Amino acid sequence: MKTKDNKIPEATIKRLSTYVNYLGRLGTDSNPVISSEILGESCQVSPAQIRKDLSYFGEFGVRGVGYDTKKLEAEIKDILGINHSWPTTVIGVGKLGQALLNFDFFRNHGFRIIAAFDSDPGKIGARITDEISILPTGDIEKTVNEKQISIGIITTPADWAQDVADRLIAGGIKGILNFAPIKVKVPDSIILRNVSITSELDNLAYLLTQKKRQ
Amino acid sequence: MKTKDNKIPEATIKRLSTYVNYLGRLGTDSNPVISSEILGESCQVSPAQIRKDLSYFGEFGVRGVGYDTKKLEAEIKDILGINHSWPTTVIGVGKLGQALLNFDFFRNHGFRIIAAFDSDPGKIGARITDEISILPTGDIEKTVNEKQISIGIITTPADWAQDVADRLIAGGIKGILNFAPIKVKVPDSIILRNVSITSELDNLAYLLTQKKRQ
Numbered sequence: 001m002k003t004k005d006n007k008i009p010e011a012t013i014k015r016l017s018t019y020v021n022y023l024g025r026l027g028t029d030s031n032p033v034i035s036s037e038i039l040g041e042s043c044q045v046s047p048a049q050i051r052k053d054l055s056y057f058g059e060f061g062v063r064g065v066g067y068d069t070k071k072l073e074a075e076i077k078d079i080l081g082i083n084h085s086w087p088t089t090v091i092g093v094g095k096l097g098q099a100l101l102n103f104d105f106f107r108n109h110g111f112r113i114i115a116a117f118d119s120d121p122g123k124i125g126a127r128i129t130d131e132i133s134i135l136p137t138g139d140i141e142k143t144v145n146e147k148q149i150s151i152g153i154i155t156t157p158a159d160w161a162q163d164v165a166d167r168l169i170a171g172g173i174k175g176i177l178n179f180a181p182i183k184v185k186v187p188d189s190i191i192l193r194n195v196s197i198t199s200e201l202d203n204l205a206y207l208l209t210q211k212k213r214q
Numbered sequence: 215m216k217t218k219d220n221k222i223p224e225a226t227i228k229r230l231s232t233y234v235n236y237l238g239r240l241g242t243d244s245n246p247v248i249s250s251e252i253l254g255e256s257c258q259v260s261p262a263q264i265r266k267d268l269s270y271f272g273e274f275g276v277r278g279v280g281y282d283t284k285k286l287e288a289e290i291k292d293i294l295g296i297n298h299s300w301p302t303t304v305i306g307v308g309k310l311g312q313a314l315l316n317f318d319f320f321r322n323h324g325f326r327i328i329a330a331f332d333s334d335p336g337k338i339g340a341r342i343t344d345e346i347s348i349l350p351t352g353d354i355e356k357t358v359n360e361k362q363i364s365i366g367i368i369t370t371p372a373d374w375a376q377d378v379a380d381r382l383i384a385g386g387i388k389g390i391l392n393f394a395p396i397k398v399k400v401p402d403s404i405i406l407r408n409v410s411i412t413s414e415l416d417n418l419a420y421l422l423t424q425k426k427r428q
Contacts, residue, residue, distance in 0.1 A: 010417070017416035021395055025372065044397045080416045081423025095313030102309050103411070111415055151418060158239065174425075175418045181235055183258045191421045193414050197317070200407050201325055202231035202294050203224070204365060204389045207405045209295025211388075 012053045023073040035066035082110030087149045089115040092156035144171025158182035226267045232257045237287040249280035296324030301363045303329040306370035358385025372396035
């Protein structure tokens with residue numbers, strides 16, 4: 001597969017995620033082939049954009065026919081690196097952490113949650129699934145190291161996030177998805193993504209305010 | 215306040231949200247004044263960037279002294295439009311919806327959740343707070359209209375999101391924050407923001423995969 005990695009816009013990766021999500025929800029039995037028009041309409045992207053996004057990674061589909069649904073899904077999963085399982089942990093088993101632990105997405109995609117941590121002694125030992133019970137945050141480093149966990153999802157309050165990130169990194173984590181409403185500092189070798197619900201809401205408020213003031 | 219709205223990058227708005235969040239967490243009694251250096255270090259932004267971000271909206275702070283912490287917080291809240299309360303509703307009281315309903319952020323910021331909806335008959339009528347009990351999704355249009363709700367937060371499964379969005383819009387909603395892993399269609403008059411947890415995870419997987427392949 002040809003890739004020109006440095007040139008691939010983040011927006012393309014986001015759209016690939018949307019495409020593969022949609023393809024996964026589509027019944028492949030009744031839709032063995034999908035056109036870029038149909039895929040585009042469902043994902044609210046122009047057919048030309050879809051073709052451009054895919055062109056970064058090679059040749060897909062047959063002109064005038066469309067894409068083999070199952071094959072395209074597998075190919076995008078391969079591009080995104082979700083064609084295999086990433087050992088994942090959630091730290092902070094509040095409501096948001098619980099939401100993620102119960103999130104169907106993980107079961108259907110390339111993320112397997114194999115450990116969960118909390119600092120509340122009242123929660124430690126509680127069973128999440130057959131596989132997982134909640135461990136104390138003091139065990140993060142050891143567990144991440146022993147279980148070779150790649151991805152850490154931080155859903156703690158802001159004040160705990162940096163300490164948790166430091167422990168994950170000490171254990172050898174590769175990537176962090178941070179939901180805590182604070183910037184955590186990580187070395188350049190760690191891939192960090194922030195999901196800031198507060199920032200999205202603030203942005204929404206800003207845009208609504210601008211509209212009002214117009 | 216001078217604003218050159220069309221030129222303000224989204225990244226600036228995101229950073230303003232980070233600044234105001236940090237300022238709100240800072241004890242103003244012990245920190246009546248803050249320098250752009252300290253604010254920058256805490257938010258992982260250069261002092262020059264902070265000054266540039268603020269310069270879109272006027273003159274702030276005193277050269278060589280810094281910003282009045284409380285005043286800067288109030289001014290950024292004014293810019294973002296979170297200096298007053300946005301009537302907000304959450305639709306879909308699963309784990310993620312519950313997380314948002316319990317989210318401290320709403321209590322501290324300009325978002326007041328005044329209604330919650332779910333389609334599960336077993337949940338309807340359940341009390342969330344003294345003010346709110348869960349209403350059936352069939353009541354969305356009427357409630358949004360009667361209570362003049364501005365912002366709708368969709369935390370339903372993908373298959374319900376479009377229906378819920380349509381009901382919100384019919385009721386007169388102004389902005390939507392969509393957590394459902396699907397693109398919802400809204401008219402241009404509605405401000406829509408998507409928080410795609412799946413897309414962030416896919417992006418993390420992609421970046422980790424690229425690193426491995428290097």
